[in-house]
Amino acid sequence: MNLGIDLGTSRVVIYDPAAGVVLDEPAVIAVARDDGHVIACGTEAEEMLGRTPDSILAVRPVQKGVIAEYELAEKLLRHCLQRVCSNRIAKPCVAVSVAEKVTDVEQRSFIEAVVSAGARRVTLVPETVAAAIGAGIDVSLPLGQMIVNAGGGTVDASVLSLRGEAVFSSIRVAGSAMDDAIIRYLRARHGLIISETTAERLKIRIGCALPEDPELTAPAKGRDALTGLPRMVQMTSTELCEAISEPLQDMLDMVQRVLEITPPELAGDIINNGICLTGGLAQLRGLPELLARSTGVACHVADNPAQCVAIGAGKALQYASAFSAVYDLGNYTYRLSDNVTN
Ligand SMILES: Nc1ncnc2c1ncn2[C@@H]1O[C@H](COP(=O)(O)OP(=O)(O)OP(=O)(O)O)[C@@H](O)[C@H]1O
Ligand SMILES: [Mg+2]
Secondary structure, three states: OEEEEEEOOOEEEEEEOOOEEEEEEEOOEEEEOOOOOEEEEOHHHHOOOOOOOOOEEEEOOEEOOEEOOHHHHHHHHHHHHHHHHOOOOOOOEEEEEEOOOOOHHHHHHHHHHHHHOOOOEEEEEEHHHHHHHHOOOOOOOOOOEEEEEEOOOOEEEEEEEOOEEEEEEEEOOOHHHHHHHHHHHHHHHHOEEOOHHHHHHHHHHHOEOOOOOOOOEEEEEEEEOOOOOEEEEEEEHHHHHHHOHHHHHHHHHHHHHHHHOOOHHHHHHHHHHOEEEEOHHHHOEOHHHHHHHHHOOOEEEOOOHHHHHHHHHHHHHHHHHHOOOEEEOOOOEEOOOOOOOO
């Protein structure tokens, strides 16, 4: 059995090439503080965020694309793998996507978490390579293909050619940073304190990279910063656009830098093929238009952008020999770079 796993800052997605996407849930786990037993995972655990009593800890184990809480990431993966493999005896071969900028130690922590969660063999696939494969791009061609994968914790941009990344850059400013910016905006402009979950819901409902016409509106519910009492403010898409302008600009600057350092031959290919946008944040209204406007290159959103990475990781297993970071239970060998051996 083969599986592609995308354990992200926001969501965990598992793809089985034989059955399609078999799991797509928030990457959140709730455990008991005293003995660490798992109380809830995924959607159920996300609903507990910010609402738990002292005896329960609800957290996102991956932060900005990197495992921040190793034991909890392992427990979350184990729980997810058990759910999708419950009626199978053989341990799965797993391809996991990882953010490109992670260190060897961080790579190993991903591998170990997946192995101890029950995988037989683990292959690491760079996130933008997986995103490109999942978006249906043939990454084996000697053609420059630009992918921008915008998630919860990171935005990655690469120019791929011949299965490798010719140019790559990443910033740890993405969907969650926009949620934080929305929280700061409401506090400063409306004296209202809102939760991260409320901020994310506002971004999804009325967030936009370019002003919407006609304007969209949605209520923001929170606590008054002065009186401490519950209060509601009607928010508009124009305000949301202003609230997220800084993280958006950081993202545009990063994509522009990647284009500036792309070799001319590949840049020519990108003009022909355009930029492919993947990741959950690709669904932000107006983002492809804004990206196209600021780069002068056409930009399109992949089908099913939020699941592309897991789908591509699962499909990448057929090219597994092309990826260097492989762990095989049969011989206990890490084939990462030289400073990580076991
Ligand atoms: N319709 C939407 N409009 C705007 N943003 C959205 C929408 N749907 C999801 N998002 C945002 O996309 C982000 C999650 O994207 P994704 O699932 O690709 O992240 P991830 O893979 O978990 O994170 P990372 O790759 O950074 O570790 C979240 O910030 C979420 O709020
Ligand atoms: Mg991701």
